Amino acid sequence: MALQLGALRDALLDAGASEAKAALAAEELAGYENRFDGVERRLDQVAGRLDQVEQRLDHVEQRLDHVEQRLDRVERKVDELRSEMNERFAGLRGEMDLRFAEVAGRLTRVEWMMGTLIVLVLGVLGRLLFIH
Numbered sequence: 001m002a003l004q005l006g007a008l009r010d011a012l013l014d015a016g017a018s019e020a021k022a023a024l025a026a027e028e029l030a031g032y033e034n035r036f037d038g039v040e041r042r043l044d045q046v047a048g049r050l051d052q053v054e055q056r057l058d059h060v061e062q063r064l065d066h067v068e069q070r071l072d073r074v075e076r077k078v079d080e081l082r083s084e085m086n087e088r089f090a091g092l093r094g095e096m097d098l099r100f101a102e103v104a105g106r107l108t109r110v111e112w113m114m115g116t117l118i119v120l121v122l123g124v125l126g127r128l129l130f131i132h
Contacts, residue, residue: 008029012022
């Protein structure tokens with residue numbers, strides 16, 4: 001015999017239902033209750049799984065927060081290094097400009113000295129060749 005809800009069966013009998021109808025109604029309602037119990041168990045399982053998913057998502061969020069913090073530190077360090085490199089390159093550029101200006105000045109003096117030497121050598125050669 002199927003599971004019945006005794007109190008419902010008794011209430012239906014007291015209300016004047018026949019024994020067969022009361023038993024059938026109680027069995028039918030008990031079947032629905034069993035179905036609802038099964039649905040509740042499944043919902044509990046789904047809720048448990050959702051809790052697990054939520055915990056995993058929380059863990060992923062924490063890891064992402066950690067990664068973001070590390071990335072922020074790396075970005076700050078890269079910005080610091082970029083700033084330092086720009087300062088150093090600016091200093092080197094100024095120093096190289098100064099040295100190139102010095103070299104250009106020396107080359108100008110060497111050109112004048114070479115020109116003067118050439119004139120003197122030509123003058124000496126001219127005197128030596130025309131004096132004899």
